[in-house]
Amino acid sequence: MNPSVMVYTEIRNGSIHPVSYELTGKARELADKLNSEVVVVTLFNKLEEKVEDLFSFGADRVIVSQDECFRLFNQEIHTNVMSALILQEQPQIVLAPATTGGRTVLPAVAGTIHTGLTADCTGLDIEEESDLLLQTRPAIGGNIMATIKTPHHRPQMATVRPKTFKIPEKRSASGVVEPFYLNDDMKQTTIEILDYQPLEAGAENIQDKDIIVSGGKGLKRKEGFDLLKQLADILQGGIGASRPTIEAKWMEYPHQVGLSGKVVSPKLYFAIGISGAVQHIAGMETSEIIVSVNKDPDASIFQVSDYAFCGDLYDIVPKMIEQLKEKLAKPVSDKEGESHV
Amino acid sequence: MMKIAVLIKQVPDTDDVKLDPETGTMIREGSGTIINPLDLNAIEAAVQIKRHRKDDCEITVLTMGPPNAQFALREALALGGDEAVLLTDRKFAGADSWATAKVLAEALKKSGKYDLVLAGEKATDGETGQVGPEVAAMLSMPCATYVSAIEHNENNVVVTRTVEDGTEKQRIQFPCLITVLSALNNPSMPTLRGKMNSRRANIVTMTSQDLDIKSEELGLKGSPTRVVKVTTPQKTRKTKRYSGSQIEEGIRELVEEIKTSVLNQ
Numbered sequence: 353m354n355p356s357v358m359v360y361t362e363i364r365n366g367s368i369h370p371v372s373y374e375l376t377g378k379a380r381e382l383a384d385k386l387n388s389e390v391v392v393v394t395l396f397n398k399l400e401e402k403v404e405d406l407f408s409f410g411a412d413r414v415i416v417s418q419d420e421c422f423r424l425f426n427q428e429i430h431t432n433v434m435s436a437l438i439l440q441e442q443p444q445i446v447l448a449p450a451t452t453g454g455r456t457v458l459p460a461v462a463g464t465i466h467t468g469l470t471a472d473c474t475g476l477d478i479e480e481e482s483d484l485l486l487q488t489r490p491a492i493g494g495n496i497m498a499t500i501k502t503p504h505h506r507p508q509m510a511t512v513r514p515k516t517f518k519i520p521e522k523r524s525a526s527g528v529v530e531p532f533y534l535n536d537d538m539k540q541t542t543i544e545i546l547d548y549q550p551l552e553a554g555a556e557n558i559q560d561k562d563i564i565v566s567g568g569k570g571l572k573r574k575e576g577f578d579l580l581k582q583l584a585d586i587l588q589g590g591i592g593a594s595r596p597t598i599e600a601k602w603m604e605y606p607h608q609v610g611l612s613g614k615v616v617s618p619k620l621y622f623a624i625g626i627s628g629a630v631q632h633i634a635g636m637e638t639s640e641i642i643v644s645v646n647k648d649p650d651a652s653i654f655q656v657s658d659y660a661f662c663g664d665l666y667d668i669v670p671k672m673i674e675q676l677k678e679k680l681a682k683p684v685s686d687k688e689g690e691s692h693v
Numbered sequence: 694m695m696k697i698a699v700l701i702k703q704v705p706d707t708d709d710v711k712l713d714p715e716t717g718t719m720i721r722e723g724s725g726t727i728i729n730p731l732d733l734n735a736i737e738a739a740v741q742i743k744r745h746r747k748d749d750c751e752i753t754v755l756t757m758g759p760p761n762a763q764f765a766l767r768e769a770l771a772l773g774g775d776e777a778v779l780l781t782d783r784k785f786a787g788a789d790s791w792a793t794a795k796v797l798a799e800a801l802k803k804s805g806k807y808d809l810v811l812a813g814e815k816a817t818d819g820e821t822g823q824v825g826p827e828v829a830a831m832l833s834m835p836c837a838t839y840v841s842a843i844e845h846n847e848n849n850v851v852v853t854r855t856v857e858d859g860t861e862k863q864r865i866q867f868p869c870l871i872t873v874l875s876a877l878n879n880p881s882m883p884t885l886r887g888k889m890n891s892r893r894a895n896i897v898t899m900t901s902q903d904l905d906i907k908s909e910e911l912g913l914k915g916s917p918t919r920v921v922k923v924t925t926p927q928k929t930r931k932t933k934r935y936s937g938s939q940i941e942e943g944i945r946e947l948v949e950e951i952k953t954s955v956l957n958q
């Protein structure tokens with residue numbers, strides 16, 4: 353068997369984050385081309401799901417490290433454990449989520465064990481003649497795609513944003529769950545975790561939303577976001593905002609979409625009164641459907657839109673709200689099972 | 694005296710950059726360079742700590758880049774930095790995040806014993822966010838990323854990390870490295886005195902000869918990753934434009950698509 357493809361899973365608040373299944377599925381595809389196996393690493397204190405679920409998404413082996421020290425995230429311990437596991441398992445590839453966790457731990461691992469790491473890959477494949485991992489990522493604000501290789505260092509490591517790859521179909525499969533016990537060196541840390549505060553009720557991470565309604569300076573005033581909230585509420589969507597509106601304090605930072613805020617990729621994205629600075633477009637252009645409303649017929653945002661409405665947003669958005677209220681079969685908010693994260 | 698290092702990067706001014714309507718690519722000509730915006734928040738954090746300590750603190754700003762990156766350093770000095778180190782050498786060219794971090798880590802070792810190293814969470818051009826944590830790992834320092842608040846004490850900092858589903862508070866002993874978000878503070882403008890001083894300030898230049906790095910670990914040659922292909926993605930969206938009297942029809946089409954393909958009704 354050739355060296356493995358390893359996946360670092362994201363466990364959030366005692367639950368396996370879906371990106372872990374997405375990466376396990378992608379790792380399966382790569383491992384099949386390489387005639388190797390998929391090793392999935394899970395570090396947790398308590399877990400809602402069964403780790404055996406990971407087999408049905410493509411894992412051959414699941415390494416489980418269950419320890420009180422994983423109750424709250426400590427990047428130093430995660431780095432120690434991942435570095436130790438990589439030395440033990442000698443995988444040829446490591447995939448990790450491009451979340452605040454993965455984007456903290458993996459660079460630290462890369463610096464520790466001296467190998468390459470490619471951030472935010474949108475495509476991963478194996479080059480046939482060399483069996484090397486081809487890592488594709490957007491560069492310079494998403495206008496260029498760069499394909500990157502790690503020719504000589506091992507493992508070849510990449511982070512991938514949530515929702516980049518589809519969760520594979522579940523299949524019936526079984527495999528080996530292997531415990532991994534931490535030694536005192538791995539638990540050695542100078543970081544003391546004092547507190548964790550979940551987002552307030554009602555506040556939500558817009559990166560988890562299927563629909564986002566974003567506003568820009570074209571709203572002209574802070575209260576413009578009230579109109580966008582009406583639109584978002586009908587669709588059970590989240591609110592996004594451009595950087596200038598955050599700087600003007602019309603909206604809070606967690607809502608900022610763009611290079612200096614959050615990168616989002618929902619099914620439906622509304623850019624309302626947003627002209628489309630490169631820094632904003634890079635944060636939303638991978639959305640499935642993009643709808644923009646702008647007064648300026650030359651606004652850059654129209655170039656990346658599926659639906660481009662040129663006109664006064666205070667005229668167009670109320671019409672959208674009215675049509676949606678009339679045509680939607682039932683309020684989306686009646687759907688069950690989506691109440692919290 | 695407390696010693697703080699701030700790692701900065703000179704980047705193209707993306708607010709200046711326009712998209713080519715034909716190809717959808719960036720028109721970079723004529724756009725200026727700026728200090729990476731999040732690095733300004735890192736500088737401001739250092740300045741605030743220094744003020745809080747009644748100047749019992751020294752701030753060194755470091756950057757790796759071409760010789761003209763000295764302008765970014767001068768601006769950082771005008772904003773309140775005390776010393777500046779420019780890491781410049783043709784052999785550094787083409788460095789990926791690992792090879793960049795290697796140069797910065799070795800320069801930090803050479804230039805002083807720092808209690809705290811600050812940097813922006815990521816740069817607006819490369820957007821990897823990897824260099825900070827990689828530098829920390831190379832120096833065996835703990836590292837906190839995505840920091841939106843810093844409370845500083847004699848021997849440690851208490852930081853707030855803004856993560857996807859909430860905030861984490863961590864106490865980290867010195868020496869440590871912190872990468873910051875724009876929510877941390879509002880960067881101040883340079884003062885006139887700062888500007889005057891920065892023009893006269895001496896910038897220390899270091900090349901590969903000043904650093905203990907093997908030549909095979911420098912620049913492109915020392916980069917574990919290689920860009921093997923660059924493509925300009927085809928614009929795949931067929932933009933449907935509506936204005937004036939077409940808007941109502943456009944909304945009807947949009948609502949229909951939302952119903953069927955987004956909400957599956």
